Amino acid sequence: MKLAILSLLITALAMAQTNSGDWTAYGKNSFGWRYSELGQINTANVSRLAAQWMYQTNMPGKNETTPLVSDGLMFVTGPSNTAWALDALTGRQIWAYRSSPPAKLDLCCGPVNRGFAMQGNKLFKVNLEGMLLAMDPKSGAVLWQTTLEDYKKGYSATAAPIIVKNMVVTGMAGAEYGTRGFVDAYDMETGKRIWRFNTIAGEGEPGGQTWHGDAWKRGGASTWITGTYDPKLNLIYWGTGNPGPDLDGDVRPGDNLYTCSLVAIDADTGKLKWHFQFTPHDVHDWDAISDPIPMDLTINGKTVPAVVQANRNGFFYALDRANGKLLLAKAYTKVTWADGIGSDGRPILISGHEPSEEGNRTCPGMGGGHNWQATAYSPQTGLYYFTSSEGCMLFFKTTQEFVEGQWYQASTGSRDEPGSGLVIGLDPKTGTAAWKFEMVSTPTSGLLATAGGLVFGGDAQGYVFALDARTGKVLWRFQAGGTVIAPPISYSLNGRQYIAVAAGQTMVTFGLAK
Amino acid sequence: MSRLMIVLLLGTLCRAQTNNPFASDPQAAETGRWNFRIICSPCHGIHAEGGRGPDLTLGTYSAGDSDAELFRVIAGGVPGSEMAGYAGRLEDEGIWRLVSYIRTVAKHETSAPPGNAAAGAELFWSKGNCGACHRVAARGASIGPDLTRVGRQRSSAYLRASVLTPDADITSGFNTVTVVTRDGKKIQGIEKSYDTFSAQLMDLSGKYYSFLREDVTSMTREPKSLMPSYAKQLGETEINDLLAYLSSLRGQQ
Numbered sequence: 001m002k003l004a005i006l007s008l009l010i011t012a013l014a015m016a017q018t019n020s021g022d023w024t025a026y027g028k029n030s031f032g033w034r035y036s037e038l039g040q041i042n043t044a045n046v047s048r049l050a051a052q053w054m055y056q057t058n059m060p061g062k063n064e065t066t067p068l069v070s071d072g073l074m075f076v077t078g079p080s081n082t083a084w085a086l087d088a089l090t091g092r093q094i095w096a097y098r099s100s101p102p103a104k105l106d107l108c109c110g111p112v113n114r115g116f117a118m119q120g121n122k123l124f125k126v127n128l129e130g131m132l133l134a135m136d137p138k139s140g141a142v143l144w145q146t147t148l149e150d151y152k153k154g155y156s157a158t159a160a161p162i163i164v165k166n167m168v169v170t171g172m173a174g175a176e177y178g179t180r181g182f183v184d185a186y187d188m189e190t191g192k193r194i195w196r197f198n199t200i201a202g203e204g205e206p207g208g209q210t211w212h213g214d215a216w217k218r219g220g221a222s223t224w225i226t227g228t229y230d231p232k233l234n235l236i237y238w239g240t241g242n243p244g245p246d247l248d249g250d251v252r253p254g255d256n257l258y259t260c261s262l263v264a265i266d267a268d269t270g271k272l273k274w275h276f277q278f279t280p281h282d283v284h285d286w287d288a289i290s291d292p293i294p295m296d297l298t299i300n301g302k303t304v305p306a307v308v309q310a311n312r313n314g315f316f317y318a319l320d321r322a323n324g325k326l327l328l329a330k331a332y333t334k335v336t337w338a339d340g341i342g343s344d345g346r347p348i349l350i351s352g353h354e355p356s357e358e359g360n361r362t363c364p365g366m367g368g369g370h371n372w373q374a375t376a377y378s379p380q381t382g383l384y385y386f387t388s389s390e391g392c393m394l395f396f397k398t399t400q401e402f403v404e405g406q407w408y409q410a411s412t413g414s415r416d417e418p419g420s421g422l423v424i425g426l427d428p429k430t431g432t433a434a435w436k437f438e439m440v441s442t443p444t445s446g447l448l449a450t451a452g453g454l455v456f457g458g459d460a461q462g463y464v465f466a467l468d469a470r471t472g473k474v475l476w477r478f479q480a481g482g483t484v485i486a487p488p489i490s491y492s493l494n495g496r497q498y499i500a501v502a503a504g505q506t507m508v509t510f511g512l513a514k
Numbered sequence: 515m516s517r518l519m520i521v522l523l524l525g526t527l528c529r530a531q532t533n534n535p536f537a538s539d540p541q542a543a544e545t546g547r548w549n550f551r552i553i554c555s556p557c558h559g560i561h562a563e564g565g566r567g568p569d570l571t572l573g574t575y576s577a578g579d580s581d582a583e584l585f586r587v588i589a590g591g592v593p594g595s596e597m598a599g600y601a602g603r604l605e606d607e608g609i610w611r612l613v614s615y616i617r618t619v620a621k622h623e624t625s626a627p628p629g630n631a632a633a634g635a636e637l638f639w640s641k642g643n644c645g646a647c648h649r650v651a652a653r654g655a656s657i658g659p660d661l662t663r664v665g666r667q668r669s670s671a672y673l674r675a676s677v678l679t680p681d682a683d684i685t686s687g688f689n690t691v692t693v694v695t696r697d698g699k700k701i702q703g704i705e706k707s708y709d710t711f712s713a714q715l716m717d718l719s720g721k722y723y724s725f726l727r728e729d730v731t732s733m734t735r736e737p738k739s740l741m742p743s744y745a746k747q748l749g750e751t752e753i754n755d756l757l758a759y760l761s762s763l764r765g766q767q
């Protein structure tokens with residue numbers, strides 16, 4: 001008993017000492033707001049922001065990581081099963097981790113990784129071949145590792161896990177290879193699986209009637225972007241990807257649950273609490289994987305616990321996060337396939353937008369609208385920030401047989417005109433944009449909001465930029481020399497605020513010029 | 515050690531296979547088509563007729579015409595170009611199936627263009643003044659696309675459209691950028707680089723410019739060509755001669 005009290009005291013002490021300037025989770029808080037309370041860098045002085053250090057990873061491939069910062073160290077994951085601990089003050093390497101991926105991996109979109117999860121004395125990451133690892137932050141030593149599912153059957157993993165209670169919760173990737181998606185929870189100490197939620201409803205299960213024959217076995221609904229957690233409701237929110245095959249819906253008649261959906265999972269049991277399917281029977285590859293962001297919204301004078309998402313299908317949605325009921329849906333970009341969203345949450349379809357052998361034009365394009373790039377929410381401005389690819393695509397369909405290990409997408413989408421991009425600051429209470437920042441190419445990076453009244457992002461041409469969070473006006477920019485695909489983060493060390501982001505093969509950190 | 519050597523040798527031999535093992539399998543081309551549409555069509559077009567990447571229906575290819583050469587290019591890519599290697603994404607069999615598909619779409623333009631290539635060359639360098647903007651090997655200028663290998667990269671139909679209506683399709687990186695400066699001066703040229711915050715361009719005299727968006731009145735990029743149409747400048751025979759010359763440009767072998 002005395003020991004228990006002592007341990008509680010130590011825990012309380014440890015929590016009190018936790019540096020509030022650290023960034024220790026993919027989305028910063030469990031709601032995934034990506035909002036830094038640090039305001040030292042603000043609208044008045046951001047023009048003095050200057051590079052402080054750079055670290056060259058020398059690893060080719062897209063760098064999509066959200067770095068974590070804790071106790072003076074920065075933890076960065078890279079492509080092809082790599083990771084580093086860097087000194088957050090100077091960028092000097094403290095340790096490096098590398099594990100060779102299998103020679104043949106079924107990856108739709110490159111050997112990427114989006115970051116660590118962290119709790120106490122452990123780091124957690126996935127490796128491409130569908131592995132989950134626990135590592136020692138002090139040395140990079142692997143403490144345990146476990147296989148999510150067999151990579152030879154098309155399964156892979158790329159997302160950052162999240163911590164929920166004593167569990168590390170992770171998704172998978174591989175909906176282009178005839179897989180069946182899931183969200184898994186593992187014991188942080190042992191790596192033993194506690195529960196699995198299958199994101200494809202199987203035969204005889206609730207929702208199983210939305211499939212025909214054995215199409216569900218290759219149904220997809222991968223979970224390749226990190227979910228969020230509401231401790232009060234004890235619910236985990238996770239977005240799911242496209243049905244398989246992506247563009248040929250003929251082989252999978254029905255709504256295809258729970259593809260292109262948001263699922264709310266009971267954290268203790270792993271059972272479904274509710275689901276909301278944004279795009280029933282999707283044929284445009286409109287994954288619903290954008291971060292599901294819990295926030296409380298006052299709509300018509302009533303405060304509702306909501307969860308919001310800028311969906312790839314072109315609509316912004318706000319749902320009641322206790323029960324999944326639709327609160328609001330509004331197009332944020334040009335949409336030609338649906339005439340709004342009905343009160344039942346289903347899109348009001350406009351005919352003639354099925355993909356075809358020779359191509360059929362639909363807006364938005366295959367990647368959306370807004371794709372996976374991290375979004376941000378600022379409680380200071382009340383605005384929700386996300387990027388959008390503007391423009392349409394030709395959607396092609398092919399009749400394709402399923403062969404294990406063979407890309408099962410049944411054709412593709414392609415642009416017939418150059419695309420452009422937007423950063424949008426949107427009022428989530430109304431679904432109306434407060435401002436739009438125009439970019440000449442389609443967006444690549446995620447976003448960060450700060451208490452300094454700023455939104456940070458980057459672009460395909462290598463710029464890192466800061467916008468006024470209230471107006472969208474550009475206040476600062478820096479050419480980093482490599483495409484910015486990752487989202488920026490912010491941390492403080494020795495009383496100084498920093499902004500850090502991966503650009504090309506470089507980690508670059510900024511601070512106010514002294 | 516010797517066992518390792520044998521394994522390595524065997525590996526090399528397998529990769530160096532010269533003939534398509536699926537050459538006589540009609541299903542291989544169809545399976546190859548599935549992957550072509552997903553992986554290759556964004557650059558080579560949904561019917562392999564080219565776009566950002568070369569037209570593959572010509573039946574003649576920049577990196578060589580044999581099965582083994584096609585395999586090597588798909589597996590390893592073309593250094594210095596936008597063509598990536600796919601050995602990490604496709605097994606050898608998948609690459610051979612792509613080769614099978616590419617063979618089925620080849621039209622093999624056997625009939626040479628009706629014009630006279632020698633007369634076309636004369637036109638290109640004199641009356642047409644094409645060399646003021648285009649380069650063929652060491653001769654000409656670097657304002658428009660380099661035409662050294664254009665006979666391998668583009669069909670004669672594409673080349674005809676380019677000569678008659680240059681706006682029909684703009685080679686990537688050759689859009690027109692127009693900048694209006696604060697003092698009202700309009701500068702127009704070919705895009706060298708263009709982003710949200712700046713523009714770099716070269717005008718038709720070869721002069722290079724760089725501008726920050728915040729320093730100018732306006733900055734735009736349009737998918738149109740600064741090349742004049744030759745529909746009225748040249749007669750039909752002359753156009754045929756010019757096309758015969760362009761089709762004959764196959765680079766140094």
